[in-house]
Amino acid sequence: MNATADALRDLHTLHQRAKALRDRLASAPRTLAARTAALAARAAEVEKLRKGVQDAQLSVKKGEHAIQTSQAKIDDLKVKLNLVKKNEEYKAIQNQIAHDQAAIGKNEDEVLQGYELVEARKAEMAAAEAELKAFSDEVDALKKTIEDQAAGQKAQLAELEAAIVAAEGHIPADVREQYKRTVRQLGADALAAVEGGVCLGCYTSVTPQMLNELINRDGLTFCKSCGRLLYFAEGESGVAPEKPKKTRSRAKS
Numbered sequence: 001m002n003a004t005a006d007a008l009r010d011l012h013t014l015h016q017r018a019k020a021l022r023d024r025l026a027s028a029p030r031t032l033a034a035r036t037a038a039l040a041a042r043a044a045e046v047e048k049l050r051k052g053v054q055d056a057q058l059s060v061k062k063g064e065h066a067i068q069t070s071q072a073k074i075d076d077l078k079v080k081l082n083l084v085k086k087n088e089e090y091k092a093i094q095n096q097i098a099h100d101q102a103a104i105g106k107n108e109d110e111v112l113q114g115y116e117l118v119e120a121r122k123a124e125m126a127a128a129e130a131e132l133k134a135f136s137d138e139v140d141a142l143k144k145t146i147e148d149q150a151a152g153q154k155a156q157l158a159e160l161e162a163a164i165v166a167a168e169g170h171i172p173a174d175v176r177e178q179y180k181r182t183v184r185q186l187g188a189d190a191l192a193a194v195e196g197g198v199c200l201g202c203y204t205s206v207t208p209q210m211l212n213e214l215i216n217r218d219g220l221t222f223c224k225s226c227g228r229l230l231y232f233a234e235g236e237s238g239v240a241p242e243k244p245k246k247t248r249s250r251a252k253s
Contacts (some may be wrong), residue, residue, distance in 0.1 A: 003170035003220065008231035011167040012191035018160040019188035021153050028146045035139050042132050049125040056121055060114035067107045070100045175220045182227055192223060193233035200233070202226035 003011075074097050081093045171179050183190040192201030194214060199206055204225040206214075213221040214232055221230045 003172070003231075004217070005214075005231040007167065007170040008191060008229065009193070009234065011164065011170070012188075012193075012231070014160055014164045014167055015183075015188040015190065018157060018164060021157045021160065025150065025153055025157070028150065032139075032143055032146055035142060039132075039135055039139050042128075042135055046125065046128045046132050049121065049128050053118060053121045053125055056114060056118045060111055060118060063107050063111040063114055067104050067111065070104045070107070074100050074104075172220065178222065179220070179229055182222070182229060186228065190229060192226070192228035192230055193236075194230050195233040195236055199223045199226065199228065199230060201228040206230065 077093050077097050077100070081090065081097075084090050084093060168176075168179075179190070189201060192199050194200070194206055194211075197205055197211065201223060202225045204223070207224065210221050210224070210230065213219065214230060215237070222228065223230055
């Protein structure tokens with residue numbers, strides 16, 4: 001029994017639905033992988049900001065330590081100042097105290113700026129951490145959605161594949177291998193509708209012989225241009241509508 005246009009049309013639809021499901025099942029892990037990679041990149045940026053805060057805090061501690069060291073030197077010099085007897089030595093100690101006090105002033109300014117930098121970097125890191133948490137929640141939700149949908153999609157795909165096998169029972173045995181070879185090459189695009197005398201798979205005009213085969217359903221017809229298994233599109237018959245006959249108008253008396 002040869003396959004009718006309706007049977008081939010249904011078979012084509014089944015192939016297309018199965019392909020759509022396979023594409024979704026294949027694309028979901030890729031999407032998740034891309035989002036996971038983006039999450040890792042954002043986490044690395046947050047870690048970079050965290051290190052920036054730590055570096056700024058370390059710089060402040062170094063400045064505070066420098067101030068303490070300079071102040072301790074000044075205190076020692078003031079003790080020595082009370083013990084020296086020579087005027088030159090007295091002036092030298094005073095100059096050193098003045099130098100160390102200037103260094104303390106500079107360090108104090110740097111420490112103050114350092115505190116401001118620490119607070120600014122902390123605020124930037126807090127905002128980035130909040131964004132990272134929100135994005136991480138989105139990735140977790142996407143992963144759960146993909147996992148939840150995958151089971152149903154796999155079940156639907158199994159049903160469609162079983163329906164395809166059943167529908168392929170309409171393919172005559174003598175051309176079944178050619179059909180299967182075409183499916184292996186073109187997948188869901190192994191079939192194509194003919195509309196207006198054109199194969200909708202490659203948009204090439206079909207030959208009159210191919211149209212006759214489709215009309216008479218003597219066997220399955222494969223496009224000579226792209227190799228697809230052809231069937232008439234819904235509402236197509238392959239027969240051009242008859243032109244209305246012209247009637248002679250009666251002469252007026």
